[in-house]
Amino acid sequence: MAAWVARAPVAVWHRPGDRVGPPSRRRHGRPETRRRCDTSGALDLAAAAARARPAVDLYDLSDTLTEYSTAWEWQRAILDLRLRHLARDDADDAMLEEANDDDDDDAPLGSRDVVLMVQHPPVVTLGTGSTAANLKFDPDAPDAPFPVHRTERGGEATYHGPGQLVIYPIINLQDGHHRPDLHWYMRSLEDVALATMESLGVARPGRVDGLTGAWANVNASPPGAESHRESHGTPDGTPDGTSAPGDIAGREHKLAAIGVRARRWVTYHGMALNVDPNLQHFRAIVPCGIGNRPVGSVAQMLGGRPGVVSALDDGSLDAAFEGFEGEFIDGTRWPGADDALMRAARTAATDAFERVFRVRLRPRRGAPDVTAVGGDGSGR
Template identity: 35%
Template sequence: MNKEVILQDLGVKDYKETWDYQELLFQQTLDIKIRNRREERTLETPNHFIFVEHPHVYTLGKSGDVQNLLVDEKELDAKGAKFYKINRGGDITYHGPGQIVGYPILDLENFFTDIHKYLRFLEEMVILTLAEYDLKAERSKGETGVWLDVGTPFARKICAMGVRASRWVTMHGFALNVNSDLGYFDMMIPCGIKDKAVTSLNVELGKREVDLEDVKRKLLRHFEVLFEANFIKEKTKI
């Protein structure tokens, strides 16, 4: 089993361009697995982890309701935002500047074959990272992602998640609000969940800005421990 994970940080990159790149890596791994099965081979499958920051964009998962986007195309244009229907699970999500987006494209057969465990590990990675900033983050029953003050009238979401998997290969991932402009969340019903707020790390810490690179380093360290993996860096290809 290959426990190495190729790490790439794409910086600020258009959503559609990044989605296409994810699909390319995803399909390359699937092709290796299909070839292994057909030809009875044992070629090693790669694992990838992509960090990226997107310009303003709303994405709707395959089970989502477009009515959860509260503005029309003209209003999106005025805000400099785009909208895409995509092939991950979950409902509507916002990505934008100041948010850390992570796309693990893993062959889970290199780690464990359990999608629920995979999602719980991604949540745990974020929970442990936020604990380093003295924040008590939690899961909310029946609601994927990471929350603060669960079970109170002040419950608020700080990290959204949505994945796609085929033949145990994953894509899409998580979006952690760090220095996000929370006003953009007012243009949708986040994840289709009404009457619950959204927050970001800088708001919770009472800071103007939080160091994104510091947050990324913490996330990667916890990922390595949880998945018993090790990262290798690769130069950006797109």
Template identity: 35%
Template sequence: MDDLLTDSVEWRAEKARVPYREALEQMEARNRAIAEGEAPELVWMLEHPPVYTAGTSADGAELLDPRFEVVEAGRGGRYTYHGPGQRIGYIMLDLKERGRDVRCFVHSVEGWVIATLGDLGVECWRSEGRIGIWTRDVDGREAKIGAIGVRVRRWVTMHGFSVNLDPDLSHFTGIVPCGIDEFGVTSMARLGHATTPEAFDEALRQRAGDFLAALSGKECALP
């Protein structure tokens, strides 16, 4: 489904799973079109079939059991897993029009996801020195519920975030997620807050205005 999030930002929400390589090709093409002024900015919500993706800092020693296809993603970060039950948000925005501040962009994406999960009953936070979105797992320990990984080319952003709604958490054991092995991975369903992709997308959309406003620079209060 394609419609407008704002006058300049398109919102697309997929119901069918999109293979990772296909999504990567589409994202790169849209990045070029936005940079050349030939297409509007885009927030693209979707899920992938099971895949491990390698960021630019990926360490081969952290690929423990490559039971699924491994794809070089071109984004920052290390190895991540994507698969059914995990909602992905790919964000293609023109930072030339939004402050040219990559750090503010990443901080704002984190804040958008944290606020959305809070609206759905899951308290989350950033954790200094650890990439991702963190929460308290059923055993009381911190665990990752979402990942952030971005790339900026010609000042247009690519990639974005993933949130675990109800994936098969055993699939994460094939890698060291984002290079962090001392903490586990959790999901909304595991925490007793099961939700549908449609409900998550709608909650995220309700917070989109705050996210885009933060990119003005005036509201990007970095810690």
């Protein structure tokens, strides 16, 4: 397989209207006087500024597959522990400050914010208010292709599987470094995905008005073409014999899905970025309830292949699952996730998360030890 190398880290993804770039070098219409200065301490100041960023424990288990139910249990248990620490009264503040010491590798789980990074075996999840109508199979049937979990997050049906990088932040939005605002938080997760995609070389990453998530090929569709495709799209992109797969390849593709929840402004659930999954598995659902736009991946975009459009009215169930075991539209089969690309994506995503959220991720070994908390995350 080809070796994938992440590009040099890019700047934090700035929203439209943000003022970026160096400050003006003129004042009152005259150039500022150039002065000599001692820069010997500049690196020390930069290092001190980096240390001032809050430390967040990173459990990166994405080099293997973690059952969805296991990661879900971890999230709820860590959330409970985090809330316990934050609920301590003022008399315990000194103890909490000590537990949050950046140099304390033995700090108890939950005393700092946590980020989990995983891959899942094939699974479908439903948000708290989502409808099972966006499933193309009976989740209770013995031959159901994937297990289905209804969760507390927002959003509709979502697929997780190998080749997808899933990030679950358990962070306190009221700590003074962030904002107690779920809209801001979701846009920030989108920023992480967009910066990661750009670092990996994905063309035209961006947002689509009115739709959550991170997209590629934004504003790439020819004017007037979208309305026809939205009303006639099907899984193979050829509803009337006039739309070739190449037309799909040039459209906006959704590469990252986001669904979150928070308790007392501490977050859980999060973001899933399609790095190199089997895209045909998305044909088992209407992804995020969007049945007229293609789902894609980093590998698919870099390879110039078309993604998958999965709508409810695309014919029989058999037609929806044609080629389901892994055959792409062009007749090739999914060879499995590209390990080198996955490694590059992990590096790019952790770097992007640090820059967008202005934190320092501290890698922790192994899986989070949640044995002190009940399996339901209740602490009982």
